[in-house]
Amino acid sequence: MESEQKFVLKLIYELDGVEGRTKLQKLIFLGEMELGLKEVFSFDKHHYGPYSWHLTEVIEDLVASGYLKEEIIMKGEHISYIYTPTKKVDKLQLEEIKIPSSTISTLRKVKALPLGIILSYVYGKYLPERVAVL
C-alpha cells in the first residue's frame, strides 16, 4: 500500500468514518494548512474550492481495492458518500502513520459540524472572493 493510501485510511479510521467527499477534502486541507499535518496532497483553487485530484484518486483506489467502504446515500438531489475502513485493513500497517491526537481531536469536532459551516470557513478564509450569499 502506498504511503498516501495509508495516510488517508489512518485518518478516516481515527475519525470513525467521514461523510462526504467534500468534507473529507476540506478536513485534510485544513489539517495540512492549520494543524501541521504532513503535506501529502496539494490543493488547487478548484471550482469547488480547495481540491486535490490526487486525493480523489487515492480514495477511489482504496474503494476499488476493498480497503475503504463507500456507502452512497441520497440527500435531496445530491449524492453523499460515507467512507469507512473495511475489515480488510490491517491496523498494524497503519501504525507507522503518526497523527497527533490533538489534531485528531480538532478534526473530529470540525467533522461533526454541518458541511455548510465548514465550507463557509474555508471559503471565507482562503477564497473570500468566492463567497456567495443568497
Next chain:
Amino acid sequence: MSMESIFQKELLFFEPYYGNATPLGYVESPEVSKLISSFEDDKPLCSFFIKNVFKDLPKKTTDNKNDEEINEDYRNLIDFIRTSQILPLCIPHKPSEHTYKFFKRLTEIADSLFQEKIDRRFANICEKAEKIGIIRPELYIDSVKHNGKTFHRIQLHDEKDELFVFDTCLFTFYKISESLFELWIKPENLGMFLEVWIYHLLKSFFEINTDLTIYHRVNIYPKRKQMESIQELANLKQSFIITELDIALFKNTKPICSVECKHNADFSDVIKFYGILKLLNIPEGIFVCVNPLTDEKYRKFENIHIFSNVTENDAFLSKMKGISAEIYLRN
C-alpha cells in the same frame, strides 16, 4: 442528478440571521415520497402514520382488564419490529413447533393491532407497503441489527418470558426500509412524519414553480465575523444555532413563508412562531397541528395561518394548497 453539493448556499433571512439546510437522505428517498403520495387517496392510512407515534401504538386508555392484556401483546410486537426491523408476516422455513407458534402469535397480534387502528388486515397493509417500497421481502436475511450490534441469531423472550433463540438465515421476512425506520420507528425522530408529509405535499404542489425552493429543516444562526482559525471553528457551540425552521419557502432569494408542524401544540407555540417570523422578517407563516388547537379547523392569527386537527379535517389539503398559492402570488 447532481453529485455531492458544492459550496452550500447560505440562506439570508434578515441581517444578521442566516440559514442552512442539510437535506436528510431518508426524507428525500423515493419510497417515502411514494408513501406520502399514497396518502392523497387513502385518508385512513394518512391518519394512521401522522397521528400515531410508533412507540405509542400499544397504548390504550381504559380500565378494562382485557385491554391491558392487549397492550402487553402490542408492546411485544412493537419491540420485536423496532429491534429487528422486520415484519412478522411470513412463517419461517422448516420451523420448529416453538418457532412456528411464536411467529404465528406475533402475526395474530399484528392483525389485531392494525384492525383496531386502521380497520385493515395486516397482510393487506404489508401488500400495500410492498407496492410502495417501504418494505421488501428478503429471501435470505442473514443478520439483523440491534443496538448497534449485528446478530446472526435472534434471542427474544416470548410471552411466557422464556428465552427463545432462532437463526435468522432460516426465514423469509418483510424487511422495513431504512427510510421508514428512520422516519417513523427510530425513537430519536419522534413526530417527524407530520413535517415530512407537509414538506412533500408542498414540493409536489409547487413542482412547476421553478422560482420557488422549499427547504426542510433549516438551522438559523446569526452570521458571525469570519473565524480566524480552525480551533475557533472546532469550538463552535451548538448554541450557535438559535432555532430551526421545519420548512422554509424561498421565492428566488427571498423567504416568503415558513411552516411549523406540531403534534400537540398550545397557543404559546403559535406566539413563539410569530416571534421567529418577526425576527427573520418572513412575511407569512403556516402552523399545522394534529391536536384541536382552536375551535375552528382554520384560523388566521396576525400573519399566521393556523390549521388544527389536520388528520380529521377533510378540507385541510385543499385549503392549505390554496393558502400556499396565495402566499406565493402575494410575495
